[in-house]
Amino acid sequence: MAEKDMTFDIEYDVVVIGGGGSGKSAALTAAKGGLSVALLEKMEHTGGTSIYAEGQAAFESSEQKTRKLPEGKQFPSKEEGFKRYIDYSHHRANTDVVRMQVSNTAETIDLMKKLGIEYTDVNIYAYDQPHELYTFHRPEGLGEHMQEVLLRACVNAGVDIFTSTPAKKLLMKDNAVVGVQALDSKGNRINIGCKDVVLASGGYGNSPELVKKYSWLYRSADYTYQCVPTENTGDGLNMALEIGADTDNIGPIMIIPCARTKTLTSHVSGAGSQPVLWVNKTGKRFASEEVAMSFADAGNTIAMQPQGTVYAIIDSDTIQHLMNDGSDIGLGDFIEYHMKLTRLQTELDQDVEAGIAWKGNSIEELAKSMGLDAQVLADTVKEYNEACDNHYDSLFFKPSKFLRHVRKGPFYAINMAPSVLVSDGGIRVNGNMQVTDEKYKPITGLYAVGNDASGLYGDTYNLDVPGTANGFAHASGRVAARHIIKTLGA
Structure with missing residues (x-):
């Protein structure tokens, strides 16, 4: 939006749009650098997706330097991290953005520690996953506590925080961003003047229309x-995009499997996320359920099935195993490795009663309650049980340790769905997090950070560097703010 005779209701040096981890990191850094900062958050509270983050990636951090790993394991260097990001993206990542990530995430750890954050562990996300790098810095209280600490730090640093205040337009003058038009908490339009804007609105993952488009x-x-x-x-x-920015590799999204209508901490969802027997709406298997060890790959696999629907088929023996022995794989802090799913039977009974899970005393009865072809599902289960007998999966080569029979009734089906956590690509930026136009030229006064920015991914979130998105959020916000401070000469 460009206007010749523009007037502002209030002016700041910097306006940050979005109050998640990337936005608060940018706002705090800018404020500590002597700039006046406004943070606009459209929700009633700040935090965004960062509230649900568990850990953050970092390379050559102070925490890594003081900790030990099991024999044969090592913490990755910045060089190893750089190469892993590039290789995993199939060389589609922006090397300047990747360099920014590996060079600045260790500092995030130190800054958080100065704010009072304690790190309880530096590990991998999925135990027994051979490909992950040991980058996952797990803070006490996880993402929710980190966001509380950052919010308090922003307030103490003098950041003016406006909640229930959605930004609507960027204001332009002489081809530069000079402000933001927003709606205040009462719905009144306000024009906020500034020298720089940082976009930190979290991407487009919760918009089905944009997910379809991009x-x-x-x-x-x-x-x-x-x-x-x-x-x-x-x-x-x-x-x-309205003011001429360009996109880069905009399509990556982070998907996690979750039982439909449930939360990630649900024991039903946790059971369905195990490498048990999975079938789609045809009643047939479609992949090695070992893919469950990486929620990002598992999410992609489920999303590719007809109507994004997968049924986890478990029998009574498997229920007892998960309740008494614990999970075979973990889902971070939501479902911990070998955690006993003690609520599983109770939850299943409730879900069957509510019509969101299914039960049958035989496989044929289960199939009919699900609306699947009974003969097809029975044949699938028979073939799967034969693989369990032989300790060999000739269809998908699932490791024998995850081959568990489906024989003892009653049998249950859990409706697993793809849940989009965030988008991982979007606005093209350079290594300073400046937004660029179609000619790769920075748009004066505009930055994008966190999940609003592109450059770190190929077509899938790389869980083999666990904590990447959260690490990127805080590092990119800080790098953008420091470039603003340098440019403005504060």
Whole structure:
């Protein structure tokens, strides 16, 4: 939006749009650098997706330098991290953005420690996963506590925080961003003048329309299930595109399997996320369920099935195993490795009663209650049990340790859905997090950070560097703010 005779209701040096981890990191850094800062958050509270983050990635951090790993394991160097990001993206990542990530995430750890954050562990996300790097810095209290600490630090540093205040337009003058038009908490339009704007609105992952438009998930976008209550609907992306910004590798999205209508801490969802027997709406298997060890790959696998629907089929013996022995794989802090799913039977009974899970005394009865072809599902289960007998899966080569029979009734089916956590690509930026136009030229006064920015991914979130998105959020926000401080000469 460009206007010749523009007037502002209030002016700041910097306006940050979005109050998650990337936005608060940018606001705090800018304020500590002597700049006046306004942070606009459209929700009633700040935090965004960062509230649900568990750990953050870092390379050559002070925590890594003081900890030991099991014999044969090592913490990755910045060089190893750089190469892993580039290789995993199939060389589609922006090398300047990747360099920014590996060079600045260790400092995030030190800054958080100065704010009072304690790190309880530096590990991998999925235990027994051979490909992960040991980058996962787990803070006490996880993401929710980190966001509380950052919010307090922003307030103490003098950041003016406006909640229930959605940004609507970027204001332009002489081809530079000079302000933001927003709606205040009462719905009144306000024009806020500034020298720089930082877009930190969290991407577009919660907008089915934009997911259909930009990602590979267009066939299943209407069948996804939102397991965390975020509102990342592409605000920053749309505002940037309106004034001539360009995109880069915009399609990556982070998907996690979750039982439909359930939370990630649900024991039913945790059971369905195990490498048990999975079938789609045809009643047939479609992959090695070992893929469950990486929630990002498992999410992609489920999302590719007809109507984004997968059924986890378990028998009574498996239920007892999960309740008494614990999970075979973990899902971070939501379902810990070898955690006993003690609520599983109770939850299953409730879900069957509510019609969101299914039960049958035989496989044929289970199939009929699900609306599947009874003979097809029976044949699938028979073939699967034969693989369990032989300790060899000739269809998908699932490791024998995950081959568990489906024989003892009653039998249950859990409705697993792809849940889009965040988008991982969007506005093209350079290594300073400046937004660029179609000619790769920075747009004066505009930055994008966190999940509003592109550059770190190929087509999938790389869980083999666990904590990447959260690490990127805080590092990119800080790098953008420091470039603003340098440019303004504060």
